[in-house]
Amino acid sequence: AQSVTQLDSHVSVSEGTPVLLRCNYSSSYSPSLFWYVQHPNKGLQLLLKYTSAATLVKGINGFEAEFKKSETSFHLTKPSAHMSDAAEYFCVVTDYSSASKIIFGSGTRLSIRP
């Protein structure tokens, strides 16, 4: 079965410093992987997606992620954190049984220190 593991439940960085949110996946086939962001009292928003094209994926708001098959990882990075980046981030994998079914990780809460 497909699954994702987010290695940190909470990450805190200073404004202007790099962000790294870690995600490992488990899949018996070539998965599609995504990062979603959830701001308080707002819906989930797709940040970026990997669907077997380029392994380095660029998303919105300066975020990017690199698919590493050998490490089964899909870490999310941003060179310089902004206060508005404070939110919950979810690593997500598609389920092989349906192109419309996705499996979420447990989430990483990103805090930004002034």
Add this chain to the structure above:
Amino acid sequence: DAGVTQSPTHLIKTRGQQVTLRCSPKSGHDTVSWYQQALGQGPQFIFQYYEEEERQRGNFPDRFSGHQFPNYSSELNVNALLLGDSALYLCASSLFLPGSSYNEQFFGPGTRLTVL
């Protein structure tokens, strides 16, 4: 163009009661999926509706049921509510694309259900 909308935004029920949550998909979308997000956790897939039929189901009991209408909107019904059903219920819509490995999901803001 309205995105995915859900109603109500908040709901308080007592144990044993029944609840109905509603979702209108993004314009042009024909598939609706429902997720339960307990506090501090990631969303868990409940089920998915396409062409007015349940197509996929997650690991949820039969107390959770749904419906999709001809206009693609959907309802989630939960019977015999338990305290553990307290959560944020998210609806996501997508367009079914034959042969695609992924149909992008667009999420609504959710309905916060509290069971007392």
